[in-house]
């Protein structure tokens with residue numbers, strides 16, 4: 001599977017699981033618990049990414065870090081779905097930024113002020 005198709009498939013799965021029974025689906029249980037619970041999970045997973053990155057710095061094995069980033073991306077995707085958008089919108093945003101230096105973008109914002 002390509003990276004694009006994995007993201008598309010996960011986006012489709014997450015949208016479909018929104019209608020499932022919370023007992024049958026982790027995604028449905030997050031929606032049922034509500035936005036605050038989803039945001040709590042995003043915060044927890046972000047913290048776990050930071051801890052894994054610190055631990056990884058002195059280690060050759062990146063697998064724990066990669067797994068924590070996967071957890072964070074997944075929970076962000078559930079958050080986007082809960083708020084009626086998806087990873088496709090984020091990809092479009094990133095596509096528009098391709099080739100635009102972060103420094104140049106920031107300078108263009110301060111010029112506008």
Ligand SMILES: N=c1c2ncn([C@@H]3O[C@H](COP(=O)(O)OP(=O)(O)OP(=O)(O)O)[C@@H](O)[C@H]3O)c2ncn1[C@@H]1O[C@H](COP(=O)(O)O)[C@@H](O)[C@H]1O
Pocket residue numbers: 010013014017024025026027028044070071074
């Ligand atoms: N990619 C994921 C995925 N990544 C992580 N997780 C779950 O996210 C949870 C993360 O939990 P934590 O790491 O915080 O550990 P925990 O101890 O369970 O956390 P607490 O809830 O106790 O705080 C675990 O239950 C993982 O199984 C995921 N659950 C589902 N998916 C995808 O979503 C699809 C639909 O899932 P269901 O809705 O469960 O059918 C699946 O087919 C997968 O493709």
